[in-house]
Structures are given as structure tokens and as C-alpha cells.
Amino acid sequence: MIPFSIKVFIYKLFQLALKWSTKLLTFRTPELFSGAGSSLQLCEHIATRTDVKSLLIVTDAMLVKIGLLNPMLDKLKSLGISTVIYDGVLPNPTIEQIETGLTMLKSAGCTAILAIGGGSSIDAAKVIAARARNPHKIVHMAGLMRVFFKPMPLYAVPTTAGTGSEVTIAAVVSDPSTTRKFAIMDPKLVPIGAALDGALMAGLPPHITSATGMDALTHAVEAYISRNHTPMTDAEALEATRLIMQNLPAAVATGSNIEARQNMAVASFKAGVAFTTAGVGYVHAIAHNFGAYYHLPHGLANAIILPYVLDFSKPDCAERLAKLAEVSGLKQGGESDAVLADRFIAHIRKLNAEFGIPTQVDKLKASDIPAITDKALAEAHWTYAVPRYMDKAECEAFVAQMLPKAA
Numbered sequence: 253m254i255p256f257s258i259k260v261f262i263y264k265l266f267q268l269a270l271k272w273s274t275k276l277l278t279f280r281t282p283e284l285f286s287g288a289g290s291s292l293q294l295c296e297h298i299a300t301r302t303d304v305k306s307l308l309i310v311t312d313a314m315l316v317k318i319g320l321l322n323p324m325l326d327k328l329k330s331l332g333i334s335t336v337i338y339d340g341v342l343p344n345p346t347i348e349q350i351e352t353g354l355t356m357l358k359s360a361g362c363t364a365i366l367a368i369g370g371g372s373s374i375d376a377a378k379v380i381a382a383r384a385r386n387p388h389k390i391v392h393m394a395g396l397m398r399v400f401f402k403p404m405p406l407y408a409v410p411t412t413a414g415t416g417s418e419v420t421i422a423a424v425v426s427d428p429s430t431t432r433k434f435a436i437m438d439p440k441l442v443p444i445g446a447a448l449d450g451a452l453m454a455g456l457p458p459h460i461t462s463a464t465g466m467d468a469l470t471h472a473v474e475a476y477i478s479r480n481h482t483p484m485t486d487a488e489a490l491e492a493t494r495l496i497m498q499n500l501p502a503a504v505a506t507g508s509n510i511e512a513r514q515n516m517a518v519a520s521f522k523a524g525v526a527f528t529t530a531g532v533g534y535v536h537a538i539a540h541n542f543g544a545y546y547h548l549p550h551g552l553a554n555a556i557i558l559p560y561v562l563d564f565s566k567p568d569c570a571e572r573l574a575k576l577a578e579v580s581g582l583k584q585g586g587e588s589d590a591v592l593a594d595r596f597i598a599h600i601r602k603l604n605a606e607f608g609i610p611t612q613v614d615k616l617k618a619s620d621i622p623a624i625t626d627k628a629l630a631e632a633h634w635t636y637a638v639p640r641y642m643d644k645a646e647c648e649a650f651v652a653q654m655l656p657k658a659a
């Protein structure tokens with residue numbers, strides 16, 4: 253048996269190699285439109301492309317029902333672009349939902365895709381775009397750089413401020429047949445154009461606003477404490493954290509506060525830029541499993557897990573947590589890093605409590621913990637440069653902290 257300290261040394265070497273190899277890559281960002289009405293500007297931009305005559309709109313049924321798409325559909329029609337709507341995406345999208353969208357794309361002969369929705373719709377659209385030009389199965393795209401051919405042109409309009417999927421290299425897919433949620437990570441998945449239109453988020457209910465906002469915060473925090481951070485990711489992660497701390501409570505309290513919504517949309521994008529290069533960490537590795545096992549919404553899972561992971565990681569990143577406390581407006585002056593780190597974690601717990609986010613996972617079963625930790629550690633150790641490592645026994649005890657409390 254290889255001692256855990258040797259394994260950690262190997263993981264760190266692997267992550268260092270990854271950091272250096274990503275320096276050779278340039279991560280494209282989408283052509284960006286931002287502000288009120290920017291979703292319509294994106295439609296005009298799409299119409300300037302001569303190769304786009306028919307668009308597959310990938311979205312979820314709820315957004316069609318509330319009429320959120322109508323202004324964009326009317327605009328596209330007026331510009332001579334025909335649209336076909338695939339609204340079969342559900343939260344935590346599955347392989348089957350993506351394949352159904354692909355079939356629709358092929359039968360309608362669409363030449364480009366516009367995702368309108370939360371991370372679920374954008375991720376599903378990314379994989380439909382990849383599958384349209386790649387013959388291999390979706391499961392074979394899991395992991396890093398497994399999309400071989402350039403996907404079909406893809407545009408994205410996020411309607412939640414959380415995942416940052418409109419700028420990231422990732423798409424997260426659920427495979428119910430193996431109770432697995434896996435990430436496909438490839439720079440080719442980044443959409444070619446995106447619009448950050450905070451006004452589209454005005455009707456997002458408070459519980460989805462808070463959970464998705466905590467997802468964006470988790471991206472910023474995990475990227476900032478990652479050992480693969482860079483000066484660029486630090487700047488984006490700190491600015492995202494500052495914006496989220498200043499605007500998330502207002503967006504949750506008053507959904508129609510468009511300034512807070514727009515700032516959250518920008519923060520989510522910036523957090524996405526940061527984690528595309530620096531990666532995330534244990535919060536996401538465990539949250540993906542809570543999504544796969546118990547269908548927990550992604551942001552909610554992250555919000556619950558984040559303070560626990562920060563408590564565990566603190567010995568190896570107190571200085572960085574102290575900086576996050578500072579940009580969150582929690583520093584009075586003269587406090588030690590340890591005090592500020594604790595204050596930052598306590599502030600996240602306070603925000604969770606204000607938003608009605610629980611501290612435990614009601615559906616978590618003790619008998620699932622060994623399998624959940626195996627999958628979470630396999631994901632984390634070969635993908636994320638976490639500041640402090642946990643072995644299997646530590647991870648099992650760690651996850652057990654979130655078991656429902658005995659009545």
C-alpha cells in the first residue's frame with residue numbers, strides 16, 4: 253500500500269504539470285454583451301453570421317412557460333433566423349436529455365445553437381454542440397481534453413447567476429445508470445458569444461437566487477485557494493467575491509433589483525473565468541455526488557458543503573481566506589489571518605442561515621458515504637489543486653458531518 257503522503261506528493265506533481273501545461277493554452281472567452289437588453293444585442297450579432305440560418309434553442313420548459321424567451325425569439329424572427337426549441341433540459345441534465353436534443357438538432361438541420369437558461373441548459377447545449385461534430389459517446393468525453401473536433405457554433409444567455417458556464421471550459425453531465433455526475437472539460441466547449449442580461453433574472457425565485465449565487469461564490473473561493481491560482485485568477489476571484497458579498501443579499505431580498513442582478517451576472521462570469529484556469533476543489537467534488545445520489549440542486553449542495561471544506565482547508569490557506577474576508581468588507585484592522593479566516597467562514601454560515609440553507613443533507617445516508625467518498629476523491633485528486641488533502645477515512649468522517657441530525 254502506498255502511504256498517503258506519497259500519494260499527495262504525486263497528486264501535487266500532477267497538478268503542477270497541469271498548471272504548466274495550461275500556461276501553454278489560451279482559454280478563449282466568448283464575445284461578450286453585457287447590460288440591460290444585451291440578450292437582444294447577442295441576437296443581432298448572431299444574425300451577422302452568414303452560416304447561421306436556423307438555430308436550435310436549448311432551454312428548459314419552465315422558461316418557455318414564463319415567456320422569458322419571447323423577446324429573443326421575436327428578435328431572431330425579425331432578423332430572418334428560424335428557431336427550433338428544445339426545452340427538455342432538467343436540472344442536473346442527463347445523457348439521455350442531451351441525445352434527445354441532438355436528434356432534434358439533426359432532424360431540423362440547425363447550423364448553430366443558442367442556450368438560454370441556467371447552467372443545466374448551457375451545459376446540455378455545450379454537449380449537444382460537441383456531439384454534433386464528434387462521433388464518440390458522451391461518457392467517453394468525460395475528463396480533460398476529450399472533445400476532439402471543434403463543436404458546432406454555440407451562443408449562451410445565462411438566466412441564473414451561478415455556474416459561469418457561459419465562459420467555462422466545463423459541462424457537467426449526469427449518468428443515472430451509474431449514479432455518476434461527471435465533468436467534460438475542454439477549451440473547445442467555451443461558447444463563441446454570450447450575453448449577461450441581469451434583467452432576465454428578475455423573476456428567479458429567492459431560493460434559486462441564493463443557491464446559484466452561493467455556487468458562484470464557491471467557484472471564486474475554490475479558485476482563490478487553489479494551488480493552481482495565477483495573478484489573473486486571483487484578480488477575477490477577488491472581484492467576484494466582492495461583488496457577490498455586496499449584491500447577493502439584495503438580489504435575494506428584492507428580485508427586481510436589476511442593478512444587483514446585473515452585478516451578480518458579472519460576478520458569476522468572473523468566477524467562471526477564475527475557476528476555468530485555477531480549478532475548483534473538494535466542495536464541487538462532493539457536491540457532484542450529492543447531485544447524482546440525491547438530486548440536490550448544485551448550488552444548494554455547494555452552499556452546504558463550502559463552510560465545512562473551508563474549516564478543513566484553513567490550516568493550509570488562512571492567509572488567502574483572510575484576503576477573501578478583507579474584500580468581503582469583514583476586516584476592521586489589525587486582526588491576524590487566523591481571525592479573519594474564521595470570520596470569513598462564519599460569514600458564509602451566517603449568509604446560509606439568512607437564506608434558509610440548511611447545515612445538513614436530509615437525504616444523505618450513512619451507507620452511501622463510502623461510495624460517495626470514493627467518487628469524490630477520484631474526481632478531486634486528479635482534477636483539482638486543493639490546498640489541503642484528505643484521505644479516504646478523513647473524507648468519510650468529513651462527509652458524515654452532513655448526515656441529518658437525529659430527531
Ligand SMILES: NC(=O)c1ccc[n+]([C@@H]2O[C@H](COP(=O)([O-])OP(=O)(O)OC[C@H]3O[C@@H](n4cnc5c(N)ncnc54)[C@H](O)[C@@H]3O)[C@@H](O)[C@H]2O)c1
Pocket residue numbers: 312314315320342343344345369370371372373375411412414415416417420421422423424452453454455456457460464467550551
Ligand atoms: N459548466 C460549468 O462550468 C458549471 C459550473 C457549475 C455548475 N454547473 C452545472 O450547472 C447545473 C446547475 O445550473 P443552475 O444552478 O444554473 O440551475 P439550473 O439550470 O438547473 O436551473 C435551476 C432552476 O431555475 C429555473 N430558472 C432558471 N432561470 C430562471 C429564471 N430567470 N427565472 C425563473 N426560473 C429560472 C430553471 O427552470 C430550473 O428549474 C448543474 O448541473 C451543475 O453541475 C456547471
Ligand SMILES: [Fe+2]
Pocket residue numbers: 415467470471536550554
Ligand atoms: Fe459550481
